[in-house]
Amino acid sequence: MSVLVLAEQREGAIHPTTYELLARGRMLADKLETPVNCAVIGCDPGEGGCSEIIYRGADAVYVVNEPASIDFRLPGAASRALQRVIELTAPEIVVAAATTTGRTIMPLVAARLRTGLTADCTGLDIDDKEKLLLQTRPAIGGNIMATIKTPSARPQMATVRPKSWRPLERDASRRGVVRKVSLQGYELGPEAGCERLIDVVKDTTQEVSVQDAEIVVTGGKGVKNRDGFKLVEELAAALGAGVGATRDVVDLGWASYPHQIGLSGKTVSPRLYIAVGVSGAVQHLAGMQTSETIVAINKDKDAQIFKVADFGIVGDLFDVVPDLIARLKAEKAGR
Ligand code: FAD
Numbered sequence: 120m121s122v123l124v125l126a127e128q129r130e131g132a133i134h135p136t137t138y139e140l141l142a143r144g145r146m147l148a149d150k151l152e153t154p155v156n157c158a159v160i161g162c163d164p165g166e167g168g169c170s171e172i173i174y175r176g177a178d179a180v181y182v183v184n185e186p187a188s189i190d191f192r193l194p195g196a197a198s199r200a201l202q203r204v205i206e207l208t209a210p211e212i213v214v215a216a217a218t219t220t221g222r223t224i225m226p227l228v229a230a231r232l233r234t235g236l237t238a239d240c241t242g243l244d245i246d247d248k249e250k251l252l253l254q255t256r257p258a259i260g261g262n263i264m265a266t267i268k269t270p271s272a273r274p275q276m277a278t279v280r281p282k283s284w285r286p287l288e289r290d291a292s293r294r295g296v297v298r299k300v301s302l303q304g305y306e307l308g309p310e311a312g313c314e315r316l317i318d319v320v321k322d323t324t325q326e327v328s329v330q331d332a333e334i335v336v337t338g339g340k341g342v343k344n345r346d347g348f349k350l351v352e353e354l355a356a357a358l359g360a361g362v363g364a365t366r367d368v369v370d371l372g373w374a375s376y377p378h379q380i381g382l383s384g385k386t387v388s389p390r391l392y393i394a395v396g397v398s399g400a401v402q403h404l405a406g407m408q409t410s411e412t413i414v415a416i417n418k419d420k421d422a423q424i425f426k427v428a429d430f431g432i433v434g435d436l437f438d439v440v441p442d443l444i445a446r447l448k449a450e451k452a453g454r
Contacts, residue, residue: 122214158181159182181298186301213225216280217238335410336358340367348368366381416434
């Protein structure tokens with residue numbers, strides 16, 4: 120028995136999302152008293168990279184990057200590679216990121232293994248009694264949180280949103296093993312002959328720094344119009360923060376979609392999240408509630424956002440935000 124985590128990589132380098140997944144995997148594995156294995160597909164992170172994966176919670180790293188004749192960027196090949204690691208490690212649970220990679224590879228593997236897959240989970244846990252994986256995700260338009268179990272088929276498979284869990288502290292005293300796995304001679308299936316990579320085109324429309332920002336300032340419909348949203352952008356600039364927006368603000372055209380935080384937008388987990396004129400709908404909370412510290416500014420003292428906020432300012436944002444900006448500017452000038 121084991122828990123398997125699919126590493127996330129970008130252009131040959133291990134992406135930090137992998138460490139979030141390993142922290143989740145470790146939590147589940149500790150409850151099952153079983154090891155955590157990590158599958159790295161289509162790149163070789165080398166000794167340093169594999170050690171880092173172990174320091175972040177893995178007991179063993181399986182690197183599948185051979186033979187060179189296979190292009191592991193193709194979903195068919197990458198999914199066969201994951202399937203091979205599943206055959207070698209017989210995991211109870213397989214966890215991947217809800218990114219393009221995870222969302223493409225995991226369904227292919229789940230279908231071939233005739234098992235279940237819950238996409239886009241916000242919560243994973245272990246049922247104390249049955250020791251089954253509890254896979255929680257928003258359902259019915261985000262109005263309820265559904266917890267799904269896979270009682271009989273194995274492995275239990277789930278993808279989780281990046282930034283919905285915190286990585287573990289790096290522990291350089293951890294030890295583990297690294298195994299190289301080759302797909303030489305492995306049956307790649309009928310899709311091997313029909314897929315070909317034509318080009319890789321980078322999606323630059325999503326290049327907004329909000330997901331990696333340490334501080335995020337988000338504006339909601341309370342800002343009233345595009346000019347009001349500029350106050351949010353000004354506060355973010357004064358704090359060196361990323362700019363977020365609710366779906367209503369994006370729908371109204373005051374901010375572009377890459378800024379949207381929530382169920383149908385991005386998930387963020389910054390050190391500080393400032394919500395300005397945001398009501399705190401469940402679909403918005405799904406994208407920001409793992410933030411370390413949440414500050415809410417709202418004129419309605421009963422707004423939902425105050426239920427998750429660590430600090431709340433009940434007041435008119437058109438008084439509070441300009442005052443905050445002025446104080447921050449004065450503080451900077453005084454230095
Ligand atoms: P409102 O709910 O209208 O809140 C505005 C707030 O501003 C109020 O609390 C009000 O008290 C306050 N306010 C007004 N004036 C002032 C003032 N002068 N000073 C201070 N406060 C003031 N929403 C998302 O954000 N992200 C998503 O990804 C998302 N996905 C969704 C997916 C689905 C399937 C569905 C059905 C909905 C989704 N939504 C999402 C929409 C969500 O349900 C809410 O409608 C939305 O989050 C509300 O946005 P808001 O807080 O900006 O607006």
